[in-house]
Amino acid sequence: IDSFPVPVCQPIRNYRAKIFRGYANIGYKATKKIYFYGFKVHVIVSDDGYILDYVVTKASVHDAKETVELLENTHPSNYYLLGDEGYLGKELHQQLKQMGYELWTPYRKNMTGAK
8 A cells, every 4th residue: 555646747836836726635655855836646456566546635635634535446366465665654544444454654763663
């Protein structure tokens, strides 16, 4: 499970953009450390690499907020989910555990158990 940005203009025009006004907004891509104006696509993929479901949201929507909706729509056969640091959080882990899924995410550098 992952997400990726869909910018609709160059970062220099983030605050002046008129295209998709009301639908798109400004989000932050932590890995590149840049702000972008546009949308974000949240995707759940099978073990074989096939897209099971996706959701397009405003750029500011956090990755973890769309996870439960994607799982409710697809009901993947594998009960282990792989996610990046955007899916960390006790509340999400507990919610997925109640649904019968185990979410695997890497540790952040400052977390206990990180090497």
